[in-house]
Amino acid sequence: MTTTQKRLPGRRAAVATLAMLAVATLGSAPPFAAADSPDTVALDWHEHAVAAFANAQAAPVAGAQMAPYVQGVHLAMVQGAVYDAVNSIVGGYQPYLQGLPPAPAGASESAAVATAARDTMRGILDQAVASGALAATVRDAIVQRLQTLHDATLASADDGDVSQGVAVGQAAAAAMLAERAGDGRYGAFRFTCGDDPGQWRPVGQTVCTTPPTGPIDGSAWVAKVTPFVVDSNDQFLSKAPPALNTGRYAKEYDEVRTLGALGSVLTTEQAALASFYVANPVDMMGRSLRAHATEEGLDVAEQARFLAKVALTNGDTFITCWESKAEWSNWRPQTAIRLGDEDGNPRTVGDPGWTSRVPTPPYPEVASGYNCAVSSQMNAAELYFGSDRTDFTVMHPDGRTRDYDHFRDVVKDTVDARIYQGLHFRSADVDGATIGRDVARWVHEHALQPVG
Structure with a gap:
């Protein structure tokens, strides 16, 4: 990392305590927490955003209950707007979006962060309601909570002119929502299945019922969303899956x-790996990276840039990952093994009753969405902080932790975990990790660069 760091008091113990109290279901996040202080406002509003998108709709603190890959796309919007708001005040780096009005030097960064995040989330939630993906009553409850949090942040802001900060945040959010209008979110695209060996079928079926619709469509539209930084949806498209008649396929088949x-x-x-890496990777890695950013003492501007780098990388990786699923549309292990005697490979043994340890999700195999998510975030973090040995802890929502010496080491574990869960062949996991790495490198080299 090239920025100068302002050391802040560590609060790893406090964050770890919060993790122990959170719910451990996939797609969930901890309840909203009041903003701690102007020193951590960008970290706090990232947490609020994850909760707003990920919490269950019926939870005591309701969220939109978006799938992780949908959360990832929307977090990229929120964090991009937050970064632009702060950067327009402090400067030093290229904006994500060009054309924002110059901000007064004395504007409150806290107010800018809170307002950019609140307004961008409000626009995202409005679109979810308009598309039929979210009930208006749930949206209203989330927006009301965000307003309460916004009021609390502004009340504690002591870092500049609050009204000016609000105006900066409003401008950044409006620019982001305008930029992303018509970007393909909630579009009509659906994955296509087939009856030939190797072709994807919906969960629990051995015949094609195209197109799958409604809650089983796996939010296929993510594949066709306009990317945030990379040049196209297929710039880093995964490789084709191994041919069914090869020894490599038979080896991976037998492993899973x-x-x-x-x-x-x-x-x-x-x-332990199989049970740990089942939690929502956007929430789990987000909480872990926020704790690490606190340990590293990032100031608000650095928090905003770091979280934007991670979120933009994660968003584009999910888009690329889902485009790969759409391109190859190949079967997952549960279907493959149940039909193993029909794949033309004498080295595979079919089992009509085979079921994955963890329920198989409703979208094609290549590439692994979980490894796309984890690899993108870990590689973005390593590029930001540097590749030297570091103490990094992954914090599960139920309070369990796993410690690593390098960010990239987490990916080795998630590749294996998805095999132990019965969800992927190894090549799909490796391909997901590769997409995350390649997108992270591209974003690191092409977005939010120093000026001067």
Whole structure:
């Protein structure tokens, strides 16, 4: 990292305590928390954004209950706007969006962060309601909570002119919402299945019922969303899956058939990985990276830039990942193993009753969405902080933790975990990790660069 850091008091213990109290379901996040102080406002509003998008709609503190890949796209919008708001005040880096009006030097960064985040989320939630993906009553509850949090942030802001900061945040949010209007979110695209060996079928089916619609469509429209930084949806498209008649396919098939079946025996470490890396990767990595940013002492401008780098990378990686799923539309292990005697490979043994340890999601195999998510965030973090040895802790919502010496080491574990869960062949996991790495490098080199 090239910026000068302002050291802030560590609060890893406090964040770890919060993690222990949070719900551990996929797609969930901790309840909203009041803003801590102007020193951590960008971290706090990232947490509020994750909760607003990820919390269950019926939770005591309601959220939109978006799938992780939908959360990732929308967080890129929020964090891009927050970054532009802060950067327009402090300067030093290229804006994400050009053309924002210059901000007064004395504007409150806290007010700018809170307003940019609140207004961008409000626009995103309005679109979700208009598209039929969210009930207006849920939207209203979330917006009311965001307003309460916004009021609290402004009341505690002591870092400049609040009214000027609000105006800066409003401008950044309006620019982001205008930029992303008509970008393909909630579009009509659906994955296509087929009846030939190797072709994807919806969960639990061995015949094609195209097009899958409604809650089982896996938000296929993510594949066709306009990217944030990369040049196109297919710039970093994954490689084709291994041909069914190859030894590589047979080897990967046997690995997941043996290790990933419901009820199959795993070692203690394998079982630990399989149960740990099931939590929402946007929430889990987000909380872990916020804790690390606190440990590193990032000031508000650095928090905003770091979180924007991660979010823009994650958003574009999800888009690329879903485009890869649309391009290859190949079957997942559960379908493949149930139809293993029909794939033309004499080295694969079919099992009509085979079921994955973790329920198989409703979209094609290549590339692994979970590894796209984790790899993008870990590689973005490593590019920001540097590749030297670091103490990094992944914090599960239920309070469990796993410690690593390098950000990239997390990806090795998530590749294996998705095999132990029976959700992917190894090549799909590796391809997802590769997409995340390549997109992270591109975003690092092409977005939010120093000026002068």
